[in-house]
Amino acid sequence: MSASAEINEIEEGLALQPKFDASGLVTCVATDAQSGDVLMVAHMNDEALRKTIATGDAWYFSRARQSLWRKGETSGQVQRVVEMRLDCDQDAVWVRVEQTGGACHTARRSCFYRAVPFGKGGPVTLEFREDCVFDPQNVYRDKR
Amino acid sequence: MSASAEINEIEEGLALQPKFDASGLVTCVATDAQSGDVLMVAHMNDEALRKTIATGDAWYFSRARQSLWRKGETSGQVQRVVEMRLDCDQDAVWVRVEQTGGACHTARRSCFYRAVPFGKGGPVTLEFREDCVFDPQNVYRDKR
Numbered sequence: 001m002s003a004s005a006e007i008n009e010i011e012e013g014l015a016l017q018p019k020f021d022a023s024g025l026v027t028c029v030a031t032d033a034q035s036g037d038v039l040m041v042a043h044m045n046d047e048a049l050r051k052t053i054a055t056g057d058a059w060y061f062s063r064a065r066q067s068l069w070r071k072g073e074t075s076g077q078v079q080r081v082v083e084m085r086l087d088c089d090q091d092a093v094w095v096r097v098e099q100t101g102g103a104c105h106t107a108r109r110s111c112f113y114r115a116v117p118f119g120k121g122g123p124v125t126l127e128f129r130e131d132c133v134f135d136p137q138n139v140y141r142d143k144r
Numbered sequence: 145m146s147a148s149a150e151i152n153e154i155e156e157g158l159a160l161q162p163k164f165d166a167s168g169l170v171t172c173v174a175t176d177a178q179s180g181d182v183l184m185v186a187h188m189n190d191e192a193l194r195k196t197i198a199t200g201d202a203w204y205f206s207r208a209r210q211s212l213w214r215k216g217e218t219s220g221q222v223q224r225v226v227e228m229r230l231d232c233d234q235d236a237v238w239v240r241v242e243q244t245g246g247a248c249h250t251a252r253r254s255c256f257y258r259a260v261p262f263g264k265g266g267p268v269t270l271e272f273r274e275d276c277v278f279d280p281q282n283v284y285r286d287k288r
Contacts (some may be wrong), residue, residue, distance in 0.1 A: 005157070011250055012250075014269050014270045015269075015270070016260060016270060017281055027171060027185055028212050029173050029185060031180065031182060034181065035180065035236055035282040036175065036180015036181070037180070038173055038175060038182075038229070038238045039230060039238040040231070040243040041171055041173060041238075052262065053260060053263075054262070054263070054265065054269060055263065056262055056263040071183040081262060083259060083261065084260040084262055084271070085182070085254075085256035085257075085258060085260065086256065086258050086259075086260050086270065087184070087185060087255040087256050088248055088252075088255045088257070092185040092255075092256075093260075094182045094256045102274075105219070105232070106155055106156075106231075106232050110229075111231040111232045111236075112229035112230065112231050112236075112238045113229075113232070114229065114230050115228065115229055115230075116160060116197060116225060116228040116229065116230050118196065118197040118198070118199075118200065118225060118228055119197075119198070120196075121198065124159075124160040125158050125159075126157070126158045126159070126160060126221060126230065129229070129274055130193055142247070
């Protein structure tokens with residue numbers, strides 16, 4: 001197959017052929033199915049992707065721990081996938097999820113709890129936009 | 145500073161201290177400010193991040209072309225940033241944007257124009273969910 005035919009097959013085809021990076025991962029964005037807010041950005045390896053597709057629960061691969069991980073397996077803050085989308089070059093996945101509690105280990109609903117003011121010039125001071133939605137001491141205690 | 149104090153400063157601090165990867169990049173998710181749909185996933189280097197913050201236009205760093213790139217500079221399909229958020233460990237950015245036309249080079253509004261059916265078992269057949277919103281022949285002609 002020519003290079004352009006191969007690109008066309010990846011972009012316009014019906015076959016799932018994820019383009020994993022050198023570490024065997026694709027980027028995954030999880031958004032709140034109701035609000036549309038981005039909850040977290042994480043990674044999936046082939047097994048995490050397959051398990052998510054098979055079960056409808058969000059599975060990821062932790063680069064820090066180098067292990068497969070079902071979101072919420074220690075915290076109880078699970079993600080049920082409502083819809084999964086794949087991007088044009090098949091190296092990124094978007095899951096719309098029903099998030100129990102909060103997605104972030106800091107106990108916020110979203111990992112993106114700070115805004116970056118822009119267009120002002122000068123030094124940047126982040127602005128907090130979200131409160132905690134659970135008690136991390138309780139949720140993660142004895143479970144790590 | 146101890147490791148835990150450093151993590152606390154990154155996660156709970158007011159200072160922008162992006163954690164660029166080995167290639168000098170952070171991941172950036174752009175969502176449609178109106179619909180909440182994920183439009184694209186791309187990358188920013190330090191300069192792209194600074195230019196985005198300074199101007200309110202979305203700038204990225206193209207890994208394929210190894211160059212800084214203002215979204216829409218060749219296609220006219222620009223992104224005006226409505227809000228910028230930073231994630232807990234400061235290695236990912238979320239921008240809510242007003243997207244002119246379509247974000248995807250395939251001429252769809254979003255790069256995530258195919259759904260991955262899940263929970264069914266068996267082989268996966270992708271499902272198209274978006275039509276083209278511009279004529280790529282026209283938009284990119286003589287501009288690449």
